Amino acid sequence: MPGAKLNRIKNMGYGAMVLEGFYGNCDDSTAMEILVHAIDNNMMIDTADAYGSGHNENLIRQAMERSSSDAFVATKFAIVFEEDQTGSEISTGWGFPLTVNGTRAYVRRAVDNSLKRLGVEQIDLLYAHFLDPGTPLEETISAMADAVREGKVGKIGLSNVKGHEIAQANLIHPVAAVQYEYSLFRREAERDIIPAVNGIGAKLVCWSPLGAGFLTGTVEKLDDGDFRNNNPRFQGENFKSNAQRLEGIMEIASSLKVTPAQLALAWLLAQGDNIIPIPGTRNKSRIDENLAALDIRLSTETLRELDSIAPVGAFEGATLV
Ligand SMILES: NC(=O)c1ccc[n+]([C@@H]2O[C@H](COP(=O)([O-])OP(=O)(O)OC[C@H]3O[C@@H](n4cnc5c(N)ncnc54)[C@H](OP(=O)(O)O)[C@@H]3O)[C@@H](O)[C@H]2O)c1
Numbered sequence: 001m002p003g004a005k006l007n008r009i010k011n012m013g014y015g016a017m018v019l020e021g022f023y024g025n026c027d028d029s030t031a032m033e034i035l036v037h038a039i040d041n042n043m044m045i046d047t048a049d050a051y052g053s054g055h056n057e058n059l060i061r062q063a064m065e066r067s068s069s070d071a072f073v074a075t076k077f078a079i080v081f082e083e084d085q086t087g088s089e090i091s092t093g094w095g096f097p098l099t100v101n102g103t104r105a106y107v108r109r110a111v112d113n114s115l116k117r118l119g120v121e122q123i124d125l126l127y128a129h130f131l132d133p134g135t136p137l138e139e140t141i142s143a144m145a146d147a148v149r150e151g152k153v154g155k156i157g158l159s160n161v162k163g164h165e166i167a168q169a170n171l172i173h174p175v176a177a178v179q180y181e182y183s184l185f186r187r188e189a190e191r192d193i194i195p196a197v198n199g200i201g202a203k204l205v206c207w208s209p210l211g212a213g214f215l216t217g218t219v220e221k222l223d224d225g226d227f228r229n230n231n232p233r234f235q236g237e238n239f240k241s242n243a244q245r246l247e248g249i250m251e252i253a254s255s256l257k258v259t260p261a262q263l264a265l266a267w268l269l270a271q272g273d274n275i276i277p278i279p280g281t282r283n284k285s286r287i288d289e290n291l292a293a294l295d296i297r298l299s300t301e302t303l304r305e306l307d308s309i310a311p312v313g314a315f316e317g318a319t320l321v
Pocket residue numbers: 014015016017018023046047129159160179180206207208209210211212213214216218259261262278279280281282283286289290
């Protein structure tokens with residue numbers, strides 16, 4: 001039963017987007033080793049049809065074939081990545097537009113293509129990556145609900161939506177999970193997303209839970225071609241100011257004898273039982289490091305200190321949505 005499957009996975013997932021070269025290259029054999037390790041550890045695997053234009057879903061199929069564990073895979077549709085497809089253009093805070101499509105015909109085609117690439121009979125969790133402003137929300141959600149009725153999809157989710165859209169969609173079909181950027185680096189979800197997610201009893205799946213690596217303290221200079229060059233938080237004065245604020249967080253990690261990544265993940269987990277961070281890494285041992293955050297309990301005093309260093313809106317620079 002898909003609901004039971006969602007409850008069986010750990011509250012720490014794995015974000016597979018990083019295997020597609022966004023933050024540096026990763027060869028397929030390393031990617032395979034990492035994915036099998038994540039599946040073996042019962043972590044939700046997060047992908048999207050657009051990651052590597054289908055390559056990421058193909059990698060995950062191969063990893064599932066190699067693992068003896070029953071994987072839980074969440075994928076997304078809506079970002080148009082095939083030349084023969086069209087959609088509505090949306091702007092982002094990272095300076096580039098995206099073309100998205102949420103029409104009934106597009107949802108149906110995207111689901112069938114993801115099923116093929118993943119080599120499964122059912123997608124465990126299907127998100128609308130972004131809502132299409134050119135298509136009524138009702139059309140997109142009811143097309144997703146049809147895929148559930150046909151047995152092609154287990155649960156549905158939303159990503160990068162507004163708080164009121166979560167309740168609206170949930171009236172059409174139960175929304176099991178909402179994916180949104182959430183970390184000490186970006187806490188705006190606390191304003192309208194978290195109340196809406198909690199209001200419908202869904203999971204909050206946090207993308208960029210390590211602030212796209214920033215909160216780990218390992219990002220000093222980005223290579224040309226690194227996708228984070230688009231992100232204003234990693235640019236010029238913003239980056240300098242953000243790096244200063246990070247120092248306080250690094251000091252707390254050091255005093256607790258945990259890594260900065262573990263502190264960032266433990267803080268997220270302390271925000272609610274329904275929180276699932278999905279950190280991405282191209283390094284197998286970091287999966288274990290990140291999983292160990294599940295066993296870290298932060299004291300009220302530490303949580304208060306982190307709150308004062310990184311309140312909502314503290315870090316500089318626009319965000320994706
Ligand atoms: N719905 C959406 O619109 C959306 C948007 C963005 C991302 N996502 C999903 O969310 C996932 C996670 O977000 P993200 O990849 O942007 O950011 P993230 O998970 O916050 O950070 C990933 C970065 O952190 C580094 N890292 C991971 N664990 C580490 C550790 N223990 N110590 C030091 N560095 C560590 C990785 O570097 P190494 O590879 O060198 O370890 C990588 O560069 C993505 O992979 C994707 O699946 C969804």
